[in-house]
Amino acid sequence: RKEVEQDPGPFNVPEGATVAFNCTYSNSASQSFFWYRQDCRKEPKLLMSVYSSGNEDGRFTAQLNRASQYISLLIRDSKLSDSATYLCVVNQVYNFNKFYFGSGTKLNVKP
Protein backbone atom coordinates (compact mmCIF):
# COMPACT_ATOMS: atom_id res chain seq x y z
CA ARG A 1 0.00 0.00 0.00
CA LYS A 2 1.28 3.45 -0.86
CA GLU A 3 2.15 5.80 1.98
CA VAL A 4 0.20 8.64 0.37
CA GLU A 5 -2.64 8.30 -2.12
CA GLN A 6 -4.31 10.90 -4.28
CA ASP A 7 -6.92 10.87 -7.02
CA PRO A 8 -4.85 11.58 -10.16
CA GLY A 9 -7.70 13.48 -11.85
CA PRO A 10 -7.70 15.41 -14.03
CA PHE A 11 -10.16 17.79 -12.49
CA ASN A 12 -11.48 20.02 -15.29
CA VAL A 13 -13.23 23.08 -13.89
CA PRO A 14 -14.31 26.48 -15.24
CA GLU A 15 -12.76 29.69 -14.02
CA GLY A 16 -14.34 30.85 -10.79
CA ALA A 17 -15.27 27.36 -9.62
CA THR A 18 -14.46 25.90 -6.23
CA VAL A 19 -12.57 22.62 -6.31
CA ALA A 20 -11.44 20.28 -3.55
CA PHE A 21 -8.79 17.58 -3.48
CA ASN A 22 -8.32 14.89 -0.88
CA CYS A 23 -5.27 12.89 0.02
CA THR A 24 -5.05 9.90 2.36
CA TYR A 25 -1.97 8.69 4.24
CA SER A 26 -1.39 5.25 5.67
CA ASN A 27 1.01 5.84 8.57
CA SER A 28 -0.61 7.21 11.71
CA ALA A 29 2.87 8.33 12.86
CA SER A 30 2.91 10.98 10.15
CA GLN A 31 3.61 14.34 11.70
CA SER A 32 3.88 17.07 9.11
CA PHE A 33 1.73 17.66 6.08
CA PHE A 34 2.11 19.83 3.02
CA TRP A 35 0.62 20.68 -0.33
CA TYR A 36 3.07 21.36 -3.14
CA ARG A 37 2.30 22.61 -6.62
CA GLN A 38 4.11 21.31 -9.69
CA ASP A 39 3.83 22.86 -13.13
CA CYS A 40 4.37 20.63 -16.16
CA ARG A 41 7.43 18.59 -15.02
CA LYS A 42 9.08 21.56 -13.36
CA GLU A 43 10.25 21.45 -9.77
CA PRO A 44 7.62 21.23 -7.01
CA LYS A 45 7.07 24.37 -4.97
CA LEU A 46 5.47 24.65 -1.57
CA LEU A 47 1.88 25.85 -1.72
CA MET A 48 1.13 25.55 1.97
CA SER A 49 1.81 23.55 5.09
CA VAL A 50 -1.20 21.91 6.72
CA TYR A 51 -1.69 22.55 10.41
CA SER A 52 -3.80 20.51 12.79
CA SER A 53 -6.37 23.25 13.18
CA GLY A 54 -6.59 23.86 9.45
CA ASN A 55 -5.29 26.94 7.74
CA GLU A 56 -6.10 29.35 4.98
CA ASP A 57 -3.97 31.35 2.57
CA GLY A 58 -6.01 33.59 0.33
CA ARG A 59 -8.16 31.38 -1.92
CA PHE A 60 -6.59 28.19 -0.56
CA THR A 61 -7.75 26.29 2.51
CA ALA A 62 -6.09 23.18 3.89
CA GLN A 63 -7.60 20.79 6.41
CA LEU A 64 -6.21 17.82 8.32
CA ASN A 65 -8.28 14.97 9.70
CA ARG A 66 -5.99 12.79 11.82
CA ALA A 67 -8.72 10.37 12.84
CA SER A 68 -9.47 9.47 9.24
CA GLN A 69 -5.90 10.12 8.06
CA TYR A 70 -6.68 12.48 5.25
CA ILE A 71 -5.73 15.96 4.14
CA SER A 72 -7.77 18.23 1.93
CA LEU A 73 -7.10 21.27 -0.21
CA LEU A 74 -9.88 23.63 -1.23
CA ILE A 75 -9.35 26.20 -3.96
CA ARG A 76 -11.98 28.92 -4.28
CA ASP A 77 -12.53 31.19 -7.29
CA SER A 78 -10.23 29.12 -9.53
CA LYS A 79 -7.93 31.02 -11.89
CA LEU A 80 -6.43 29.83 -15.15
CA SER A 81 -3.05 30.11 -13.42
CA ASP A 82 -4.11 27.49 -10.86
CA SER A 83 -3.81 24.81 -13.56
CA ALA A 84 -1.08 22.50 -12.28
CA THR A 85 -0.54 19.23 -10.46
CA TYR A 86 -1.01 19.35 -6.69
CA LEU A 87 1.16 17.04 -4.61
CA CYS A 88 0.29 15.89 -1.12
CA VAL A 89 3.36 15.34 1.07
CA VAL A 90 3.77 13.87 4.55
CA ASN A 91 6.68 13.09 6.81
CA GLN A 92 7.17 11.04 9.93
CA VAL A 93 7.47 12.04 13.56
CA TYR A 94 10.68 10.02 14.00
CA ASN A 95 12.45 11.39 10.92
CA PHE A 96 11.18 14.63 9.58
CA ASN A 97 13.72 14.63 6.78
CA LYS A 98 12.05 11.59 5.20
CA PHE A 99 9.21 12.70 2.96
CA TYR A 100 6.49 10.77 1.18
CA PHE A 101 4.81 12.23 -1.88
CA GLY A 102 1.49 11.40 -3.43
CA SER A 103 1.50 10.95 -7.20
CA GLY A 104 -0.39 14.21 -7.61
CA THR A 105 -3.79 15.49 -8.67
CA LYS A 106 -3.97 17.34 -11.95
CA LEU A 107 -6.15 20.44 -12.16
CA ASN A 108 -7.17 22.08 -15.44
CA VAL A 109 -8.96 25.41 -15.11
CA LYS A 110 -10.76 26.34 -18.33
CA PRO A 111 -11.87 29.80 -19.51
Added chain:
Amino acid sequence: EAQVTQNPRYLITVTGKKLTVTCSQNMNHEYMSWYRQDPGLGLRQIYYSMNVEVTDKGDVPEGYKVSRKEKRNFPLILESPSPNQTSLYFCASTPKGAPYNEQFFGPGTRLTVL
Protein backbone atom coordinates in the same frame (compact mmCIF):
# COMPACT_ATOMS: atom_id res chain seq x y z
CA GLU B 1 19.53 34.58 -5.27
CA ALA B 2 18.75 31.66 -2.96
CA GLN B 3 18.58 28.54 -5.06
CA VAL B 4 19.32 24.88 -5.64
CA THR B 5 21.17 24.12 -8.86
CA GLN B 6 21.54 20.82 -10.66
CA ASN B 7 23.76 19.79 -13.54
CA PRO B 8 23.30 18.59 -16.13
CA ARG B 9 19.67 19.42 -16.81
CA TYR B 10 19.39 16.81 -19.55
CA LEU B 11 21.50 13.72 -20.11
CA ILE B 12 21.29 10.80 -22.50
CA THR B 13 23.72 8.00 -21.76
CA VAL B 14 24.22 4.30 -22.32
CA THR B 15 23.93 1.36 -19.98
CA GLY B 16 26.92 0.93 -17.70
CA LYS B 17 28.58 4.30 -18.23
CA LYS B 18 29.16 5.91 -14.83
CA LEU B 19 27.67 9.34 -14.35
CA THR B 20 27.33 12.00 -11.68
CA VAL B 21 24.56 14.54 -11.30
CA THR B 22 25.65 17.50 -9.22
CA CYS B 23 23.50 19.41 -6.77
CA SER B 24 24.46 22.59 -4.98
CA GLN B 25 22.57 24.94 -2.65
CA ASN B 26 23.57 28.40 -1.46
CA MET B 27 21.17 28.67 1.50
CA ASN B 28 23.37 26.97 4.11
CA HIS B 29 20.75 24.26 4.60
CA GLU B 30 21.66 21.22 6.66
CA TYR B 31 19.33 18.74 5.00
CA MET B 32 19.47 17.63 1.38
CA SER B 33 17.66 14.92 -0.57
CA TRP B 34 17.50 13.27 -3.95
CA TYR B 35 14.25 12.17 -5.55
CA ARG B 36 13.21 10.51 -8.73
CA GLN B 37 9.85 11.14 -10.37
CA ASP B 38 8.15 8.61 -12.60
CA PRO B 39 4.67 8.77 -14.14
CA GLY B 40 2.01 7.48 -11.78
CA LEU B 41 4.49 6.97 -8.95
CA GLY B 42 5.11 10.49 -7.76
CA LEU B 43 8.38 11.57 -6.23
CA ARG B 44 10.30 8.87 -4.39
CA GLN B 45 13.18 9.64 -2.09
CA ILE B 46 16.46 8.03 -3.12
CA TYR B 47 18.88 9.28 -0.45
CA TYR B 48 18.95 12.07 2.06
CA SER B 49 21.60 13.76 4.15
CA MET B 50 21.20 15.32 7.58
CA ASN B 51 24.59 17.06 7.45
CA VAL B 52 28.16 16.76 6.18
CA GLU B 53 29.23 13.10 6.09
CA VAL B 54 25.78 11.96 7.28
CA THR B 55 23.66 10.23 4.65
CA ASP B 56 20.89 7.64 4.74
CA LYS B 57 18.83 5.61 2.33
CA GLY B 58 15.42 6.68 1.20
CA ASP B 59 12.87 4.37 -0.36
CA VAL B 60 14.62 3.57 -3.66
CA PRO B 61 18.42 3.65 -3.06
CA GLU B 62 19.38 0.64 -5.20
CA GLY B 63 21.78 1.56 -7.98
CA TYR B 64 22.64 4.98 -6.55
CA LYS B 65 25.36 6.45 -4.35
CA VAL B 66 25.69 9.85 -2.76
CA SER B 67 28.29 11.78 -0.84
CA ARG B 68 28.19 14.89 1.33
CA LYS B 69 31.72 16.18 1.75
CA GLU B 70 30.66 19.82 1.88
CA LYS B 71 27.48 21.32 3.22
CA ARG B 72 26.47 22.93 -0.06
CA ASN B 73 27.00 19.95 -2.39
CA PHE B 74 25.22 16.62 -2.61
CA PRO B 75 26.11 14.74 -5.82
CA LEU B 76 24.17 11.70 -7.02
CA ILE B 77 26.29 8.95 -8.54
CA LEU B 78 25.11 6.18 -10.82
CA GLU B 79 28.00 3.71 -11.00
CA SER B 80 26.44 1.52 -13.69
CA PRO B 81 23.25 3.09 -15.03
CA SER B 82 20.50 0.87 -16.38
CA PRO B 83 17.42 1.71 -18.47
CA ASN B 84 15.14 1.46 -15.40
CA GLN B 85 16.95 4.50 -14.01
CA THR B 86 15.56 6.63 -16.82
CA SER B 87 13.65 9.25 -14.89
CA LEU B 88 13.33 12.87 -13.83
CA TYR B 89 15.59 13.59 -10.85
CA PHE B 90 15.20 16.37 -8.31
CA CYS B 91 17.55 17.53 -5.60
CA ALA B 92 16.09 19.38 -2.61
CA SER B 93 17.39 21.17 0.45
CA THR B 94 15.69 21.99 3.74
CA PRO B 95 16.84 24.09 6.69
CA LYS B 96 17.27 22.35 10.02
CA GLY B 97 14.62 22.95 12.62
CA ALA B 98 10.85 22.79 12.79
CA PRO B 99 9.07 19.99 10.94
CA TYR B 100 7.10 22.39 8.78
CA ASN B 101 10.19 23.66 7.03
CA GLU B 102 9.89 24.00 3.29
CA GLN B 103 11.86 21.86 0.88
CA PHE B 104 13.51 23.86 -1.91
CA PHE B 105 13.89 21.92 -5.13
CA GLY B 106 16.37 22.21 -7.95
CA PRO B 107 15.10 22.50 -11.54
CA GLY B 108 15.41 18.78 -12.23
CA THR B 109 17.63 16.54 -14.36
CA ARG B 110 16.01 14.49 -17.09
CA LEU B 111 18.06 11.31 -17.51
CA THR B 112 17.66 8.78 -20.30
CA VAL B 113 19.63 5.53 -20.16
CA LEU B 114 19.71 3.61 -23.42
